[in-house]
Amino acid sequence: MQTQTLIIGGGLSGLALASRLSAEGRDFLLVEARERWGGRILSEQCEAGAFDLGPSWFWPGQPRIAALVARLGLTRFEQFCQGELLYEDERGHVQRAHGFASMQGSWRLQGGLAALIDKLLLEIPSDQRICATPIKALCKTSDGVTALTDSGVKITAQKVVLALPPRVAAQFSYAPALPSDALTAMERIPTWMAGQAKAVAVYDRPFWRESGLSGDAMSRVGPMVECHDASPLEGGPYAIFGFIGVPTDMRHDTEALRAQVRAQLVRLFGSAAQNPKRLYIKDWATDPFTATDLDQRPVLAHPDYGLPRALSGLWDNALVFGGTEVAPTFGGFLEGALEAAEQAHTALATG
Numbered sequence: 245m246q247t248q249t250l251i252i253g254g255g256l257s258g259l260a261l262a263s264r265l266s267a268e269g270r271d272f273l274l275v276e277a278r279e280r281w282g283g284r285i286l287s288e289q290c291e292a293g294a295f296d297l298g299p300s301w302f303w304p305g306q307p308r309i310a311a312l313v314a315r316l317g318l319t320r321f322e323q324f325c326q327g328e329l330l331y332e333d334e335r336g337h338v339q340r341a342h343g344f345a346s347m348q349g350s351w352r353l354q355g356g357l358a359a360l361i362d363k364l365l366l367e368i369p370s371d372q373r374i375c376a377t378p379i380k381a382l383c384k385t386s387d388g389v390t391a392l393t394d395s396g397v398k399i400t401a402q403k404v405v406l407a408l409p410p411r412v413a414a415q416f417s418y419a420p421a422l423p424s425d426a427l428t429a430m431e432r433i434p435t436w437m438a439g440q441a442k443a444v445a446v447y448d449r450p451f452w453r454e455s456g457l458s459g460d461a462m463s464r465v466g467p468m469v470e471c472h473d474a475s476p477l478e479g480g481p482y483a484i485f486g487f488i489g490v491p492t493d494m495r496h497d498t499e500a501l502r503a504q505v506r507a508q509l510v511r512l513f514g515s516a517a518q519n520p521k522r523l524y525i526k527d528w529a530t531d532p533f534t535a536t537d538l539d540q541r542p543v544l545a546h547p548d549y550g551l552p553r554a555l556s557g558l559w560d561n562a563l564v565f566g567g568t569e570v571a572p573t574f575g576g577f578l579e580g581a582l583e584a585a586e587q588a589h590t591a592l593a594t595g
């Protein structure tokens with residue numbers, strides 16, 4: 245296969261870049277490892293509700309995602325925050341309190357964030373995108389790059405955009421080998437939220453709202469350390485989600501984890517929480533297209549993202565970095581994925 249620009253990674257960044265190149269009538273091919281599109285954006289459909297197992301929110305002050313949501317004709321709504329909060333102390337005692345809802349003012353998307361992905365896909369011709377095709381090696385040639393898929397297919401391109409976490413891209417085999425400072429720089433960039441896991445419990449009724457609770461909870465016991473309402477804008481089913489706070493190596497027994505999450509939901513929200521109609525748990529740390537061994541340790545603060553100098557101009561400008569982790573201002577966020585796609589678009593035009 246041959247193309248002018250090969251985009252590796254069909255998350256928000258790769259899809260946004262592909263949609264822009266498509267609108268410009270440019271020659272490109274978008275290649276995605278997973279059988280689905282969206283990368284860290286993942287929404288599960290249960291009846292009329294879509295429930296986000298990756299990102300849920302975007303925020304005022306993020307212009308690109310606001311513009312994209314508007315352009316695609318999607319509907320945003322504010323995170324539900326009305327009512328009291330819960331706090332579970334070290335001994336498992338649960339207290340109700342009035343207080344500041346940490347996600348008040350955050351935006352969610354009707355239909356889940358996957359609605360964004362579905363709409364973007366419509367803008368990319370189906371013969372210019374392939375999924376279920378992991379790339380495993382890149383080889384510099386006299387006039388560009390040859391990529392090798394894990395099933396042995398060769399794709400030649402003048403430019404390659406790495407629209408995926410730099411740590412995941414660092415696992416490709418490169419011929420010739422990348423300079424050691426480039427490889428070190430890639431491995432040093434933590435993949436935002438890669439070590440996280442999320443649980444979403446879906447119910448027919450919003451019983452917590454009915455008893456004056458917002459769905460917000462903080463816990464010193466776990467396994468969920470922070471919970472929020474995850475219900476659709478209108479109608480049911482309704483949901484609570486929680487970030488799992490136990491270390492990655494203590495999450496391998498999924499049945500035990502599910503039982504602990506259920507027990508905690510009852511401690512927090514009462515017996516009505518006993519039997520969710522669905523309990524989704526997504527552990528991103530065990531997903532090799534997002535997380536590497538380096539991502540198993542917790543990231544305590546939001547890293548300073550951006551494109552390190554060692555990753556500019558590689559292979560005579562044929563290797564271009566996309567993906568939220570190289571975005572200078574909003575790195576790590578959905579907004580950063582769009583910022584990185586813009587940055588890659590500029591690099592393709594000038595490089």
Ligand SMILES: Cc1cc2nc3c(=O)[nH]c(=O)nc-3n(C[C@H](O)[C@H](O)[C@H](O)COP(=O)(O)OP(=O)(O)OC[C@H]3O[C@@H](n4cnc5c(N)ncnc54)[C@H](O)[C@@H]3O)c2cc1C
Pocket residue numbers: 252253254255256257258275276277278281282283284285297298299300301302377378379380407408409412436437438440441442528532533534566567568569576577578579580581
């Ligand atoms: C649990 C969780 C909660 C989050 N919450 C928020 C939030 O509320 N708000 C927010 O703004 N951000 C949040 N984020 C971060 C947000 O999800 C990311 O910023 C964004 O989705 C990154 O998009 P991306 O395209 O840069 O990367 P990705 O979505 O990681 O896309 C990279 C793509 O590359 C593909 N790929 C990997 N290896 C290969 C290969 N070998 N060959 C081909 N393709 C490959 C992957 O499958 C993937 O589709 C959260 C993330 C997680 C995991």
